[in-house]
Amino acid sequence: xxxxxxxxxxxxxxxxxxxxxxxxxxxxxxxxxxxxxxxxxxxxxxxxxxxxxxxxxxxxxxxxxxxxxxxxxxxxxxxxxxxxxxxxxxxxxxxxxxxxxxxxxxxxxxxxxxxxxxxxxxxxxxxxxxxxxxxxxxxxxxxxxxxxxxxxxxxxxxxxxxxxxxxxxxxxxxxx
Numbered sequence: 001x002x003x004x005x006x007x008x009x010x011x012x013x014x015x016x017x018x019x020x021x022x023x024x025x026x027x028x029x030x031x032x033x034x035x036x037x038x039x040x041x042x043x044x045x046x047x048x049x050x051x052x053x054x055x056x057x058x059x060x061x062x063x064x065x066x067x068x069x070x071x072x073x074x075x076x077x078x079x080x081x082x083x084x085x086x087x088x089x090x091x092x093x094x095x096x097x098x099x100x101x102x103x104x105x106x107x108x109x110x111x112x113x114x115x116x117x118x119x120x121x122x123x124x125x126x127x128x129x130x131x132x133x134x135x136x137x138x139x140x141x142x143x144x145x146x147x148x149x150x151x152x153x154x155x156x157x158x159x160x161x162x163x164x165x166x167x168x169x170x171x172x173x174x175x176x
Contacts, residue, residue, distance in 0.1 A: 004074045005036050007130040012070075014174050019166070021126055021159050024145040033067035042075045044086055051134060052093055055103055058136050069136040077132050080111040090134060104142070106135040122163045125171050126156075 012034075017026045028034045037054060041047035054071055077083040090105045108129035113119055146152045163171065 001074070002130070004072045004131045005038050008036065008070060008072050008133060011130050011175060015125075015171070018174070019159075019162055021162070023149060023155065024142075028067050031064075031067075033064065035066045035069040037069060037071045039071055039073040040075065041073055044076060044082075044089070047073050047076050047086070048089055048093060051090055051105070051136075052097065054136055055094065055097055055099055058103060058138070059097075059099060063138060063141060067138060067141055071134040071136065072129075072131050073134070074131040077109075080109050080113060083107070083109050083132055102139055104137050104139055106137060108133040108135060120168070122166070122168055122171070123160045125163050125168075126159045130175070 012025065012029065016022050017029065025034075035058075037050075039047060039050050041050055050073075051071060054069055058066060058069055077086055084107075087105070087107055094100055094103055094105060108127050109132045110128055110130060111119075112127040112129075113124050114121075114127075117124055149155070166174070
């Protein structure tokens with residue numbers, strides 16, 4: 001198996017930042033405020049426990065040290081439907097920890113599929129990472145980034161256009 005952190009960093013640099021899929025990612029990486037965490041969890045419960053630890057660590061760490069975390073979990077939730085079901089538990093944990101409105105969890109998966117899209121639709125690749133990954137974000141950082149961006153709603157449409165122009169083969173060659 002390839003190194004999950006190295007593969008995720010490559011994906012972040014070449015796809016997310018390189019294609020400008022997230023215009024906010026470059027600064028966080030450049031300032032070294034992005035934490036990469038490789039989970040050894042092999043069960044959803046173990047991952048949920050580790051997610052709780054990472055949420056609390058992010059809450060308790062100044063944003064100028066760690067603004068966001070990628071929790072990469074290659075040994076659990078490889079099936080996208082199981083992963084998608086787990087996201088409800090992740091959101092419930094955020095709420096149970098009293099972090100609703102403070103932190104949020106975004107989702108990336110190698111088989112990510114938006115509702116009402118075909119499995120092979122290229123727009124799914126906006127949320128496809130090399131390994132299942134939970135992205136822990138600070139709500140205030142997201143709000144500041146969105147406020148600073150002239151038209152945040154245009155990001156989604158621009159990303160779809162970018163990926164359609166690139167195509168699936170282009171995406172794959174980007175990450176080789």
